[in-house]
Amino acid sequence: MKKNPFYLKEIPVDAPFCDREKELADLISYAKSNINVVLFSPRRYGKTSLTKRVQNSLKSDGTLTAYCDLFGVTSVEEIAGRIARSIYAVTHKNQGMFQKAIGFITSFRPVLSPSPEGGISVSVQTAFKTDGLKILEDTMEFLEKFIIDVALPVHVAFDEFQEIAEVHNSIGIEGILRQYIQKIQCSFFFIGSRRRILLDIFNDRKRPFFQSSLNYELKPLPHKDMVLFITSEFKRAGKYINEEDASEICQLVSNHPYYMQKFCFFLYEEIDKKVTRKDIAEIKAVVVESERVVFESILQGLRTKQINILSALAKEPTAKVYSASYMARHNLRSTGGIQQGLNTLSKKDLIEKDYRTGVWFVVDPIFVRWLIEMSL
Ligand SMILES: Nc1ncnc2c1ncn2[C@@H]1O[C@H](COP(=O)(O)OP(=O)(O)OP(=O)(O)O)[C@@H](O)[C@H]1O
Ligand SMILES: [Mg+2]
Known part of the structure; x- marks a missing residue:
């Protein structure tokens, strides 16, 4: 019997991939031109798998590709540690390069241990005590020197980049990252699915990353x-x-x-x-x-009024959410409540407004089906 060709878990980088040829070519070309890119889409559209394919192709052309996942970071030290780890993870198989990385990135020491899958897993330990932003500044400075020294094209992907906005002193963190990213000669990708939070980092003129990168949206597959x-x-x-x-x-x-x-x-x-x-x-x-457990836990984090709006939009996406007839049909009571609800739900990326038609809709198509079934 043949193996199931579809994937429930993360798709391997050499598995068949549907379309995305243009996106792959665009992104490779931006990376090669040292352009920084914000890659965004709703959840599970394929940002991470596409980025891994971009990096795979760059790697075969001799680029050093670091992949830094910022999911769940809670402090500036952790952000710095993840950056250092991404460099050790990509260099540890090359003795010369690994020694170089250790020589430069002195803020964190690498720790190599056998991984459950039979490979090597890389983690880091702080090498000396520094407080807060200084450790990030040091690490970025070491990274800059390392990149100059290796004299190879370099590509760095920050996945779930929006997470930095939730960490204490996020503006300070953004300031340091921006300062070095501007100086370092390589291409950075900033990837994320919490689009409101991610795009605010780049599109708010008061924030350090304002207009520093090219916005690239990943759409559903054709x-x-x-x-x-x-x-x-x-x-x-x-x-x-x-x-x-x-x-x-x-x-x-x-x-x-x-x-x-x-x-x-x-x-x-x-x-x-x-x-x-x-x-x-x-x-x-x-x-x-x-998906039931996931959807139930989303609802648990919402107020009844917000659930009512969500369920209304699942049943009937609309550009006229404030119209008396829509409100009556879906038992929505106050316009103030709707406004607040729309704001909260879109901040959580659960709903979105089509910018051409003005229609509000629930982003996740299976969530839509579940909400409809629930409210029958
Ligand atoms: N082009 C594609 N062809 C086939 N399958 C795909 C494609 N893109 C994504 N997938 C499937 O969707 C899954 C989720 O993709 P991926 O984790 O890359 O999305 P993501 O946008 O990074 O998600 P998240 O927002 O949760 O981080 C993949 O493991 C794969 O099974
Ligand atoms: Mg991802």
Whole structure:
């Protein structure tokens, strides 16, 4: 029996990838021209996997590529440590380069240990006691010197970059990072899905990163490419789905890359040889159910008024949220409450306003289905 060709977990960098050819070419070309890029989209559109492919291609052309995940950072020391770790992680297999990194980045020592997957995992220890912003400043200065010394093209990806905005003294942190990023001769990518927070860092004229980078939005996958991807992956792995059914899946998940993989993963597991309509209906329920815990915990963090707006927008996206008829249809009482709710929900990236049509809608397509089912 062949292996399921779809992924529930992180997609490996050499697995088949749907489309994104233009994005890949654009991003590689920006990186090679030392342009800094803000790469943003709603959750799970493929920013991280695309960035890893960009870095893979750059690496094969001789670029030193560092990947720094800032998810969950809570302090400036931790940010500095993650930066140092990303350099040790990319250099540790090359003795000469690793020694160089250790020689320059003296604020943190590398700690190498066997990882559960059989490789080596890299962590860091602070080498000397420095307080707050100074350790970040030192680390960035060491990074700058290291990059000058290695004399190679360098690319640094900061994933979940918006997290720095939630750390104490974030403006101070942004100031230091900006100062060095401007000086260092390489390309930086700033990646994130909390778009309001991320874009505010770059688009607010009072913030250090104002207009320092090129904004690049990742859209959902094109419908045609996704249909072709689904049919050909089923075929490659010895099973069959027709174009019409593949197209229906794309519609059900609104061309969302992660949900497409999840849907097809379950579907491939479920069927014997050939997909039927009944299978699709069944798997639709399975996919929605598989996200239930996540959705419930989102609702737990919201007030009743906000949930009412969310549920109204799931059932009926609208540009006229304040109209008397919309408010009456969805039991929304005060315009002040709606305004506040829209603001909170969009800050959390749960809803969004289409800038061309003015229509408010719920961002996650499976969340929409779940909210509708819940309120029946
Ligand atoms: N172009 C693609 N072709 C096939 N699958 C894709 C594609 N892009 C993304 N995926 C699927 O979606 C999953 C989520 O992608 P990824 O983690 O890169 O998204 P992300 O935008 O970084 O998410 P987050 O916002 O949660 O960080 C991947 O593991 C993969 O299964
Ligand atoms: Mg990601």
